[in-house]
Amino acid sequence: MQVLWNGSKMDTFKLSGGIKQGFLMSSYIFMLCLKRLVHLIQDSIKKGIGIPLKLEGFSPLVSYLCFLDDMVLFFEVFVE
Numbered sequence: 001m002q003v004l005w006n007g008s009k010m011d012t013f014k015l016s017g018g019i020k021q022g023f024l025m026s027s028y029i030f031m032l033c034l035k036r037l038v039h040l041i042q043d044s045i046k047k048g049i050g051i052p053l054k055l056e057g058f059s060p061l062v063s064y065l066c067f068l069d070d071m072v073l074f075f076e077v078f079v080e
Helices: 026-046
Strands: 064-066 071-073
Touching: 026 064, 026 071
Parallel strands: none
Antiparallel strands: 064 071
């Protein structure tokens, strides 16, 4: 596996053992992945693929809510 760091490729490394609960970096890695997922969701909305929900009246459009280690997605669904 290789990682891009500030646009430069780092040295190749092998994965072993995985990330276990209690690992100090696990929450940081989770937040990085969550941030990327949020960017993908925002891009899909800009492209018109996903339509966020309008809850009521003058409320803002809602497509996701992120909590400590959870995410809730809100999208309109059209069934033909």
